[in-house]
């Protein structure tokens with residue numbers, strides 16, 4: 001199995017859901033939800049890709065960063081790379097062929113684990129989506145993050161307890177799914193959450209809770225104050241609400257709000273997703289202040305075409321590309337990837353500390369690239 005074969009297999013199986021465009025940017029599939037597109041005009045998905053494409057990078061080659069180290073510890077979990085698998089699920093509603101819900105959930109959890117990373121499980125209008133995520137979480141020793149829809153509180157807490165009992169190392173709630181088309185289509189109730197309800201989730205989970213779908217500094221601070229250990233800056237791949245900005249555009253303001261806060265909110269882990277398609281995109285998101293990124297559609301394509309091995313290969317490719325990008329920007333460890341990597345770093349966070357996260361440093365001496373030039 002190689003990535004090309006996985007993509008060829010996926011092209012046959014995804015013909016009703018995804019065109020496997022050369023550039024996965026949300027243009028051809030605009031409005032196709034159910035399916036792989038963004039909601040409405042598709043502008044949220046397109047904005048994610050454009051916001052990343054606008055950022056340019058300072059090429060630096062006169063330094064000693066020869067073997068960049070991509071390892072990171074997030075929420076106590078050791079990872080080989082700052083690239084995690086996003087939850088992508090709902091084979092029936094999203095028109096994926098040649099794969100069952102359980103096979104998709106297994107691939108999206110087994111694949112990242114095999115690559116030294118971690119994957120997420122989904123939840124949806126079809127009850128099988130959550131059952132598949134929980135089964136795969138238990139099967140792979142809890143090395144997964146189930147992402148639960150913001151259902152009515154009792155139903156949400158019930159699922160949080162199921163995820164906890166399956167041994168999940170962390171549990172997420174995709175709070176931006178409060179009005180998701182696919183949930184409404186299948187008659188499933190979801191709702192916006194108040195801080196008090198998040199506190200209840202945190203207490204029931206008894207492990208780190210991540211809120212996915214944070215797009216403003218205000219929501220980020222509420223999440224932190226309600227006890228979330230992490231957030232995902234995300235517009236659900238442009239699927240939650242039309243005309244949301246690109247996540248790379250809102251990320252620096254959110255990081256500033258959390259890291260500049262004296263109430264201890266600087267400890268919150270900041271993840272981001274939306275339009276990440278290469279190791280260079282990963283580098284940009286880290287330079288804009290994220291601790292790590294999630295990838296959605298490309299990993300789902302790899303899973304449909306190549307199961308866990310396809311996902312592993314895709315993640316390994318991102319890690320390799322990130323390592324090269326770090327070398328060519330003079331970054332020996334992830335701690336060196338600051339806003340100075342970006343060619344117009346005044347647009348972004350001036351400097352940030354990823355305090356809750358441990359970056360491995362190799363013994364090699366290097367010229368740090370964090371100084372402004």
Ligand SMILES: Cc1cc2nc3c(=O)[nH]c(=O)nc-3n(C[C@H](O)[C@H](O)[C@H](O)COP(=O)(O)O)c2cc1C
Pocket residue numbers: 035036037048086087088089090094121122123124147174212234235236237238239273274275276294295296297298
């Ligand atoms: C077909 C499809 C199904 C998805 N299912 C879920 C889900 O069950 N839970 C969730 O939190 N996000 C879900 N997402 C959103 C992803 O987790 C992620 O936020 C998004 O895909 C990231 O953008 P990217 O695809 O451009 O990388 C889904 C996305 C797609 C395209």
